[in-house]
Amino acid sequence: MLKKTETGEHTDQDEETDIREKIEITLRRLQELKGRVAELKRRCEELRKIESEHTEQEGVENTLRCDKCGRALDPEQQVAVKDSDGLERSHYHKECFQTLFK
Numbered sequence: 001m002l003k004k005t006e007t008g009e010h011t012d013q014d015e016e017t018d019i020r021e022k023i024e025i026t027l028r029r030l031q032e033l034k035g036r037v038a039e040l041k042r043r044c045e046e047l048r049k050i051e052s053e054h055t056e057q058e059g060v061e062n063t064l065r066c067d068k069c070g071r072a073l074d075p076e077q078q079v080a081v082k083d084s085d086g087l088e089r090s091h092y093h094k095e096c097f098q099t100l101f102k
């Protein structure tokens, strides 16, 4: 009875050591993963930054103004006047562009 308990305790300790090792390995892996997650977050923020910069640039492009009336232009409504080099020089509303030739 007494011997049995001793053996039992011994096995328990072995298992405990085993579990502790496993926990340590798991914790180490967890730390690694945390490091990776932190790195991914950093990259994600960098990408978001780049994306927002792009959006801002697009925003500037979208706030084209009509050269005739000075109001904001809807990209679908605009008429672009190109120079001999093919560069867009002026932008007008379709209606405003038509009035130029009246």
Ligand SMILES: [Zn+2]
Binding pocket: 066, 067, 068, 069, 070, 071, 092, 093, 096
């Ligand atoms: Zn206009």
